[in-house]
Amino acid sequence: LFALLAQSFFSIDEFSGLINREFTLKTYGDLLQAANLDIILRTVTMAALVTLASAVIAFPIAYYAARYARGRWKALFYLGVMLPLWSSYLVKIYAWKLILAKEGILTWLLAKLNLLWLLDAWLALPVVGGNSLSVSFTGTFI
Template identity: 45%
Template sequence: MTEFVEAGASLRSARLRLSAALWRRPWLKLGLLLAAPVLVFAVVYLGALVSLFVSAFWQIDSFTAAVVHKWTLDNFKTLWQDHTYWRITGRTIGLAAAVTVTDAVLAFPLAYFMARIAPPRWRALLFVAVLLPLWSSYLVRIYAWRTILAKNGALNWVLNGIGLPDAGLAYTNTAMWIVFSYVWLPFMVLPVYAALERIPDNYLEASQDLGAKGSRTLRSVILPLAIPGVVAGSIFTFSLTLGDFITPALVGGAGSSFIGNVVEDKVG
């Protein structure tokens, strides 16, 4: 019996020492909390990137399509010398930047209205409107826009009905820009809304008390405080567009390939 009591007291003492150590060293507690996710991130994500980078030094047999584990720099020479890859890279980065700017311009006024102006009922309805497209499949949304922008689609039907010529947007880079901007818009609206909602009302009141007009308050108070949300949304939209290969394959035409399409074609 005495041994059990001593063991329990020793266990409680160890727990108290551990608790005291964690309280005195917050960095140790943070490290223990982050150890598991960081390990998973390092193994799964970074491991996959390292594996992909190493495979870039190998070749694929053109006859059997089997990977030849022989070290070579031919793949890098091809990337450097073939200007087709340069054009594809430029197209991918340029369109990703255009989509990011477009979504930022569209999302900011909507997010501002939701965060600072709209009554609760309107805010709830707008949240549903922003999030509702995410409830449907990504492919369904792309095919919907493909139908709208098609030669005999809804857009040209409306234009022809009012006496205007066809828009000619089907299977073009412009079509990809429109579809990308629509698909990733919620990923810009939500972080911008979160940033605008956190702006204290007394900041805006102080700006008005100091005689600043609405435009000056927007430039000097609201925009600087909303920058973190815009940056977060830009990271989402830019990276998601940069790595996409489904939209170019379904909506783009000849000469609309992205980096992802090349990777899918070469690696599979």
């Protein structure tokens, strides 16, 4: 980590693309330009929201698995946690696209529960909505 921190103070020659190994704050000045602040804010906000959502979902499941689950249920909880870690990133993205698509599993389930109006109302919101969950900000968050 120290080597990475030290390299962050080096600059890049704009003509040759070579790294100048002299300490400077130029890279941090470039990073904090107005054009990049919006990107940094959105990235930090999304990271914080995903971390919070993961904690809200994971801690009760972990508590139940540690305290009350026995036998097959405990094995099922462990498998449910470990199985997504074994699959590749592209397979996960493709699976989420299929689940969140307009003709996907989630839309089918909401239609069976007569809650499709709720999904349509959510997708009609200007900030979080879109054509379907797979291309909306909500789908990106999930």
